[in-house]
Amino acid sequence: MANTDYNTLAEINNALAKKQPELINFLLEDTPVLNKIPFMPASHPFWNLAERVTKIDSAGWVELNAKLPQMNMDTKLEKVDLGIMGGEMFVPEDKARALGGPDKFFAERAQPFLKTAGMTTERKLIYDNLRQFAIDNNNVIDAGGTGGNGYSMIAFRPVKGVNCGLYSPVGFESGAGIDVKKINDGALYKDEHGILGYGMRFKGYFGFQLKDPEAVSAIVNIKSGNIPTEAQIDDMLDNIRADSGSFICCHPKVLSFLNKYKGNILQAQSGDKNINRTFMMWNNIPFITSRNFDKGTEATVTVE
Numbered sequence: 001m002a003n004t005d006y007n008t009l010a011e012i013n014n015a016l017a018k019k020q021p022e023l024i025n026f027l028l029e030d031t032p033v034l035n036k037i038p039f040m041p042a043s044h045p046f047w048n049l050a051e052r053v054t055k056i057d058s059a060g061w062v063e064l065n066a067k068l069p070q071m072n073m074d075t076k077l078e079k080v081d082l083g084i085m086g087g088e089m090f091v092p093e094d095k096a097r098a099l100g101g102p103d104k105f106f107a108e109r110a111q112p113f114l115k116t117a118g119m120t121t122e123r124k125l126i127y128d129n130l131r132q133f134a135i136d137n138n139n140v141i142d143a144g145g146t147g148g149n150g151y152s153m154i155a156f157r158p159v160k161g162v163n164c165g166l167y168s169p170v171g172f173e174s175g176a177g178i179d180v181k182k183i184n185d186g187a188l189y190k191d192e193h194g195i196l197g198y199g200m201r202f203k204g205y206f207g208f209q210l211k212d213p214e215a216v217s218a219i220v221n222i223k224s225g226n227i228p229t230e231a232q233i234d235d236m237l238d239n240i241r242a243d244s245g246s247f248i249c250c251h252p253k254v255l256s257f258l259n260k261y262k263g264n265i266l267q268a269q270s271g272d273k274n275i276n277r278t279f280m281m282w283n284n285i286p287f288i289t290s291r292n293f294d295k296g297t298e299a300t301v302t303v304e
Contacts (some may be wrong), residue, residue: 009039009165009177020174023202024249026114027085027178031122032290033249038158039165042207048166050209078211082168086178086203087120089113093188093196102186102198114178114202121206121293126249129208130154130216135301137213139239142303143230145223150298153222153233153250155285157215157240168205179206215240218300227257230265233282247286251293255280 007015013024028035042048055115089106096102131152143150158164164191171177183189183199190196210216219228228236233248239244258266258280267281280287 016172017176023178026111027118029115030163031118032288034122037165041169045168045170047248080205080209088201090199106200131255133210134216134218141219143226143228145221145226148299149296150262151222151254153219155217155236155240155248157246162211163215166207247288252289301304
């Protein structure tokens with residue numbers, strides 16, 4: 001596949017999924033943060049080989065007729081494995097017959113299955129990737145809450161080919177971003193309990209690549225009595241060198257904590273059809289709220 005577009009997963013799906021576009025749409029139904037992350041095709045079917053810049057000797061100013069400085073760039077190749085987003089469904093023979101057949105059964109259940117899978121994927125993105133990356137690189141700010149039961153706020157700046165989502169370059173070749181196959185070619189088989197029935201398998205290859213520690217920052221240990229200050233939110237955005245493509249993501253409850261800043265630096269945003277549940281901005285950087293953040297159950301993070 002020759003596509004090299006760098007867009008959100010929904011935009012890529014609309015362009016490439018000609019057979020079953022609804023599958024990715026089901027996946028993204030309740031994932032406002034995942035919807036905002038730009039994706040690019042991985043270099044290989046199951047992994048991406050990325051070049052990370054470690055040192056740059058750039059251009060400089062010299063006098064007329066003087067020798068120009070040598071420009072060099074040191075890089076390091078790093079491999080990022082894709083993961084499998086998928087699962088299997090099984091329906092006993094008699095139940096399938098009572099509900100109109102296995103095809104009808106699986107078609108009706110694809111939406112709730114993939115919606116839940118998408119929410120699980122977004123939570124993994126939030127906690128195993130974005131938040132953990134900020135913690136690992138000591139790019140976190142402590143709001144001061146203790147004793148657990150806290151919240152987090154994450155600022156992210158997408159960087160093409162550096163900080164982004166990944167999808168398998170062969171993932172859309174079948175006309176759908178998620179590959180669907182009937183188990184045993186649609187014939188009856190026995191499950192692990194020895195029950196005869198029919199099965200369906202869903203599988204997609206996706207991943208997240210984070211290489212620039214100055215593009216992901218977080219405020220942790222947020223509680224109702226430990227709300228981030230204006231200076232802390234400004235510092236978080238400064239830590240990622242926020243630009244027009246950057247955003248802040250958090251649980252809706254965290255945004256409600258910030259209501260005291262309304263009319264000052266927290267401003268309402270006009271409707272944006274491309275971003276779900278975005279209705280506030282901080283110095284023109286939008287908030288993306290998601291209920292796939294834990295609701296006040298995060299453990300206290302030790303900030304050095």
